[in-house]
Amino acid sequence: MRKTLPLAVVVAAAAALVVPGVSSAAPVHEVQWVACPADVALPGLECGKLQLPLDYRKPQGRKTEVMITRLASKNPEKRRGILLTNPGGPSEGLTFPFVLKALGLPQSVQDAYDIIGMDPRGIGYSSPSTCDLTEEQMAAGSVPPYAVKPSDVRKRADETKKMAEQCLASSTADALPYNTTANIARDLDSVRAALGEKTASFLGYSYGTYLGSVYATLFPKSSDRVVIDSNLPASGWDVEGGRLMARGVEDTFPDFAQWAAAHPEYHLGTTPQQVRAKYFDLAGRLDAKPSVEGINGQAFRMLTFAGLYGTGDAAFSKLAASWKAFDTNQPQPPQDYPEVPRIQALLAGRLHVICGDSEWPSSVRTYERNVALDRVRYPMFGAAAANIQPCAFWPKPVEKQVQLSDRGPRNILMVQNERDPATPLAGAYSTRRAFGDRAAMLTVDQGGHGAYVIGKNQCANDKVTSYLVDGRFPTHDVKC
Template sequence: MRRTLSIAIIVAAVATVMVPGVSQAETPTAIKWSDCPADVAKGVPMPEGMQCGTLKVPLDHRDPDGKQIDIAVSRLASKKPEQRRGVLLTNPGGPSSGLGYPAFLVATGLPKSVLDSYDVIGFDPRGIGRSTPVTCDLTVAQLVDGNIPPYARNAADVAKRAAESKKLAEQCASSKTASMLPFLSTANTARDMDKIRAALGEEKASYAGASWGTHLGALYTTLFPDRSDRIVLDSNLDKGGWDYASDRLWSQGVEDRFPDFAKYVAANHREYGLGWTPAQVRSKYLELGARLDKKPVESPDGTFDGKLFRQITFGFLYGAPQMPVLASVWKSLDANQAPPPLPGGDDAAAGAENLVSGRYYIICNDSSWPKSLATYQRNVAIDRIKYPLFGAAGANVQPCAYWPKAIEKPVQVTDEGPSNVLMVQNLRDPATPLAGALGLRKAFGDRAVMVTADQGGHGVYPMGKNQCANHAVTQFLVKGERPARDYHCTAAAEPR
């Protein structure tokens, strides 16, 4: 496996006629729009008329006249002014670059009715991409783990990972961008979003965010309830965002999602030879992981050990189109052969250092992580047994355990505010499991309604195949018609 490809997988591892004005208390700062750089929307066509610009915001929102940083913003304007409702701020999760996200949404089927109703707005979160990027001076070896801890076979593996994590945290705290470190957080990114809203001359903003973007949207509508219009949260983190509890939930997510893959592989046993039944495919996973722990498969492009095998499996459970690729990887490894190079690794890995660094800056500032090595060793031992597929990775140490104390207490999501939140969630999501979504749903109380879809993978709207769930989101964004209660969309796309 090419080193850059493994990095990419692990790192990667959603109507008024009049345009509202701004209040007297806000003077919008103009964004000068121009054509977007050609590489903003990698892998998808650039929609006609999409523009990009830059907005200055305070590094420290407590000091609005202090040091300013750049936030890169994109806009795909509605071509139907008579149908335009306002702006739809978007975020793809990550935290990662969102400047090209409007192009991705168009390419994956965002309905024309939504495009007519809104100017669709993308942006790079502070510290990431073109928004005053940060660094931790990560080496290629450090990037291979990305933001997913390696599978720990024993307490010694946890101690080794802890030492590596401490060094990484020290690198972030001493890098050339360390002065920005205290001010990168999801809450400050939400405050940047409100600056974007004001700069666009809007009294309110609608929002559609996926994965980590659900935490961003939850904090935005918590901090600015009166400026929130229609809020869509897709593939939801728990109320605490990306914290240690969220990492441990990956293990539940893999258990939820793996049966879908196992059924696919078993149904195609004559092609892959990995098991006639889902139970046999699960046994093959455990067998391959243990075998590669002891005897990795070497290739000119890298080493396929048990850690990489489990991480790649986790990443490729995100979407059904990736299942044939993952099954082929397994087939090669089962034969002690290196899989052929997979397409897209070099392009996907571009900018990985900033991406991984920016994620650490943000998520480690968002919450307090356990400091005790013994806590991680105990939790890894528990989750290795409870969730044998991925538990010993999800419970392992992150650099956040050694992070400087945050300057702001975490913002708590509550039920205070208008009832304008629509949550959509797959039942079998490996990265943001249903268990976490239920926690956020409870925190919102009457503010939210949740629509669940009987499908697997990470991401519901608009790329998902469940038309029942997709319809709910479109109706809410375009017409403001939100379901009166939580409901479930079956695999046949019928609500119940």
């Protein structure tokens, strides 16, 4: 995978911008079909590149390169259009059509659509961003570490300020003001037009729900059937959206606790209450003395958070085995980690987007108060989710944040697990209210992050497939 402006230059450039729109006279861009990179060359995938406006206010100006993939329908009689997809993140999306197929995306959906993947601008093969992050900085990821002591917030503030300064001084800093969800949504519509389609359907998960929401808001006439699964709140991944992860852990953990209590071979407790107590016991022990592999309590909490993304025996047995290793001071079971260069490009691009979408509080004291409050409200993960991010030291966004709108067709199907560690139901309700009659929400009685084809609820999977293929949209909010 591939791969200094002073802060004052970036800020000055940002201040000169107004809200960019897409003119009806804007040119239709062309797709250049190319050989897929080696790590994207999967059966059935075609790869293409587009040169799109870096700033849509200046459609003839500087371009940014966006790469897409296509998993084409092989049934012309049943094909009805294209299905734009996004896996969340913000992260790479080129292989996502293949991933969906491998997860069991129904053949009827594959027949109905050419399924389109895309690396969002600034990420992966789409003019990737860099912040010149060190391995230690990358290890922190995009979810903050747990603040064990109040002073940890101030320490983290120093670290995140340096990360922001690196992003703003990097070789890709000049693109920073334009790598936003609003512009990624405009890129999606440019892809639609370049493929010769009057409308496009959309399937997005996690962060992809916010992207799909912005797309449906900016382009109500060209958005066809929209499915958004595991929903961020209406304001996207802002400071409050990030804090919601703490509630998500509290909502979801009882599923794992009940499972672990029913599996005494892991010795984590014989009741859900004992398993919960084991969480705090292990976190405290690892805070005081890291494991044999140097894993501390912060990393343990993050590992548990990630482990709750899955559900059922496969996911929970893996998490339980990890806990057992910590409890007995043994090495961790093998874990799969992405290559460091991929993490670099991913985290830099993600910071561009979430920090550029909305204005985050700049006062360190605000985060200290949030951490103190959420440590009490959500003791398992509150002091992590509320901790400070590099966005606190970011320039003010150049464009007013897109406000989700109820103006447009009734075509947005929201899908939401009742227990989700990263995007809890409480946040989904916010988006549901913003869309009003444009949306219907399908809540699913299961845990984990991701419902459609990722989860095992056949009722939910059938309802989403029926909408995508046959257009059967619920007359009211429903539950599976």
